[in-house]
Amino acid sequence: MPLLTQRIPDENDYCLVASLDNVRNLSTILKAIHFREHATCFATKNGIKVTVENAKCVQANAFIQAGIFQEFRVREESVTFRINLTVLLDCLSIFGSSPVPGTFTALRMCYQGYGYPLMLFLEEGGVVTVCKINTQEPEETLDFDFCSTNVINKIILQSEGLREAFSELDMTSEVLQITMSPDKPYFRLSTFGNAGSSHLDYPKDSDLMESFHYGQICFVEYYCCPDEEVPDS
Amino acid sequence: MKCLVTGSNVKVLGKAVHSLSRIGDELYLEPLEDGLSLRTVNSSRSAYACFLFAPLFFQQYQAATPGQDQLRCKILMKSFLSVFRSLAMLEKTVEKCCISLNDRSSRLVVQLHCKYGVRKTHNLSFQDCESLQAIFDPALCPHVLRAPARVLVEAVLPFPPALAEVTLGIGRGRRVILRSYQEEEADSAIKAMVTEMSIGEEDFQQLQAQEGVAITFCLKEFRGLLSFAESANLSLSIHFDAPGRPAIFAIEDSLLDGHFVLATLSELDSHPQTLHAQEEFQRPEPQLQAHSTPHVDLDDFAVDDMDSYMIAMETTMGSEGSRALPSISLSPGLQRPCSSSPHSEEEDDDMEPSTVPGTPPPKKFRSLFFGSILAPAHSPQGPSPVLAEDSEGEG
Numbered sequence: 001m002p003l004l005t006q007r008i009p010d011e012n013d014y015c016l017v018a019s020l021d022n023v024r025n026l027s028t029i030l031k032a033i034h035f036r037e038h039a040t041c042f043a044t045k046n047g048i049k050v051t052v053e054n055a056k057c058v059q060a061n062a063f064i065q066a067g068i069f070q071e072f073r074v075r076e077e078s079v080t081f082r083i084n085l086t087v088l089l090d091c092l093s094i095f096g097s098s099p100v101p102g103t104f105t106a107l108r109m110c111y112q113g114y115g116y117p118l119m120l121f122l123e124e125g126g127v128v129t130v131c132k133i134n135t136q137e138p139e140e141t142l143d144f145d146f147c148s149t150n151v152i153n154k155i156i157l158q159s160e161g162l163r164e165a166f167s168e169l170d171m172t173s174e175v176l177q178i179t180m181s182p183d184k185p186y187f188r189l190s191t192f193g194n195a196g197s198s199h200l201d202y203p204k205d206s207d208l209m210e211s212f213h214y215g216q217i218c219f220v221e222y223y224c225c226p227d228e229e230v231p232d233s
Numbered sequence: 234m235k236c237l238v239t240g241s242n243v244k245v246l247g248k249a250v251h252s253l254s255r256i257g258d259e260l261y262l263e264p265l266e267d268g269l270s271l272r273t274v275n276s277s278r279s280a281y282a283c284f285l286f287a288p289l290f291f292q293q294y295q296a297a298t299p300g301q302d303q304l305r306c307k308i309l310m311k312s313f314l315s316v317f318r319s320l321a322m323l324e325k326t327v328e329k330c331c332i333s334l335n336d337r338s339s340r341l342v343v344q345l346h347c348k349y350g351v352r353k354t355h356n357l358s359f360q361d362c363e364s365l366q367a368i369f370d371p372a373l374c375p376h377v378l379r380a381p382a383r384v385l386v387e388a389v390l391p392f393p394p395a396l397a398e399v400t401l402g403i404g405r406g407r408r409v410i411l412r413s414y415q416e417e418e419a420d421s422a423i424k425a426m427v428t429e430m431s432i433g434e435e436d437f438q439q440l441q442a443q444e445g446v447a448i449t450f451c452l453k454e455f456r457g458l459l460s461f462a463e464s465a466n467l468s469l470s471i472h473f474d475a476p477g478r479p480a481i482f483a484i485e486d487s488l489l490d491g492h493f494v495l496a497t498l499s500e501l502d503s504h505p506q507t508l509h510a511q512e513e514f515q516r517p518e519p520q521l522q523a524h525s526t527p528h529v530d531l532d533d534f535a536v537d538d539m540d541s542y543m544i545a546m547e548t549t550m551g552s553e554g555s556r557a558l559p560s561i562s563l564s565p566g567l568q569r570p571c572s573s574s575p576h577s578e579e580e581d582d583d584m585e586p587s588t589v590p591g592t593p594p595p596k597k598f599r600s601l602f603f604g605s606i607l608a609p610a611h612s613p614q615g616p617s618p619v620l621a622e623d624s625e626g627e628g
Contacts, residue, residue, distance in 0.1 A: 031608075034591065161349055161351060164319075164322055164326070165351075165353075166318065168315075168318065168322070169326045170315065182622070194312070195309065195312030195313075195355070195357050195358070196312065196340060196353065196355060196356045196357040196358045197314055197355075197356045198353065198355045198356070198468040199350065199352075199353070199356075200351065200352075200353050200354075201352040201353075202350070202351055203351075203352075204347075205350065206349045206350040206351060207349045207350070208349045208351070
């Protein structure tokens with residue numbers, strides 16, 4: 001039915017209500033996982049998890065804790081729905097993506113439950129926008145079953161150093177090899193492309209390293225598939 | 234071979250590679266006693282570019298390790314460029330760059346030492362090759378222009394980025410004229426926009442050329458050197474000769490020098506001037522004193538090896554036949570100094586065009602911007618020898 005003819009719901013009708021003073025806190029993290037058009041939202045009293053998957057082999061999850069929101073209520077155990085992430089992001093940035101310093105866009109997100117659209121109320125400078133986005137049947141998401149006891153090596157790096165490195169990776173290489181080792185090279189990203197091989201080494205005492213836990217030396221290879229979303233170098 | 238570049242020189246090296254990448258697809262790397270030479274040539278052999286970095290440019294420079302043969306290698310430009318792809322990143326994060334040859338794995342190793350202890354190592358495959366040489370001598374060119382790069386950058390700014398060729402010449406009042414060059418198509422109904430820039434002599438550090446000389450060359454290739462010269466804040470010299478002979482664009486400072494040798498359009502290549510409105514702007518030009526054609530031996534463009542490339546420069550001079558030059562005497566009325574309009578010579582159309590009756594306007598190099606019957610810049614005595622590059626002879 002046309003969305004406009006639906007009756008205005010009551011507060012208690014919502015099974016999910018979330019309010020945020022600054023919508024950017026949400027849109028920034030959702031942009032980071034926006035490599036496919038659709039996402040599954042999974043809300044519990046702890047917060048919202050948004051999952052994006054590609055071809056059943058890559059999964060990205062964004063966790064937005066309940067504490068981030070100024071108001072956060074989930075009526076049932078959990079609320080799940082599938083939504084068009086592109087449209088959601090467009091709505092969240094409806095007042096424009098470049099922030100004017102000092103102004104914030106406020107968000108109130110409401111969901112009545114299965115079959116109802118997700119309602120977004122966005123306000124900036126007295127102007128209010130109401131968006132209703134249709135939701136879909138949630139799809140099964142992969143469960144990678146990461147068990148922390150099986151972790152051999154763990155490295156936490158500041159993203160600043162990695163971001164440029166990743167943008168400069170040789171995309172003619174079929175694989176990306178990641179090496180982690182207690183000895184040199186502690187953490188290495190390697191490509192083997194048309195030009196030759198390239199290695200990017202991060203020493204374990206680098207300022208970029210936040211933590212470096214190693215048990216064994218290990219190599220992991222990622223096969224890069226051609227993907228239209230990957231920009232040309 | 235081993236060389237170490239540090240600090241801001243890394244970006245300079247990167248910028249040079251970017252400039253060279255505008256010319257050719259393969260980079261010839263040769264460490265010489267007087268420095269590291271990076272050269273390239275374009276696929277049609279009409280442009281050659283070379284940068285030589287003196288040993289002092291490097292913190293450490295070792296042309297050849299004892300016992301090792303002199304290295305001369307050819308690398309895909311794309312591969313080498315990928316190391317220096319982001320100049321901003323080079324400037325921000327790279328502290329040292331080390332280029333060396335790994336004999337064992339036959340790889341050219343370029344190692345970038347970056348901030349935070351991060352190290353990028355590129356092992357690039359290369360091919361052995363013969364030396365790429367183009368023999369040219371700026372001293373043999375009779376005409377020289379030299380200006381700070383900034384002046385020339387501003388001069389080419391108005392030209393559309395897609396413009397392929399530009400004509401550079403000396404106009405009235407010894408103003409340097411840059412004009413966009415368009416091939417005249419007989420059926421071209423749409424007249425493309427023509428842009429002309431005129432720069433006064435005072436902006437040039439050196440201007441040794443007569444009024445009326447002009448050459449046409451590829452602007453895109455020229456921009457490669459120009460952007461480097463601008464970033465390095467250097468002056469750029471342009472040495473040129475008659476149309477058809479290569480023009481040499483040079484920059485130098487104490488640590489490096491760069492030469493771009495570009496072919497210029499010969500007079501036969503340019504299409505006959507369409508007889509249209511511009512005709513009325515033709516003014517006679519004072520008869521240029523014939524100056525001796527610098528006799529450049531064809532062998533000057535010979536190269537070491539069949540594998541190396543010759544610059545295919547068509548150098549047909551005046552071979553349209555022995556057309557007698559219209560000998561135009563200066564009539565006093567035409568000595569009026571032109572009202573130095575900054576952009577167009579054609580504005581002085583109050584001048585009476587006086588062609589020598591009976592002489593057909595020479596269908597020479599486009600003389601629009603001089604608005605004159607352009608006398609070719611060399612001796613008209615008899616048919617000039619045809620010096621044509623045997624471009625089919627190369628491998």
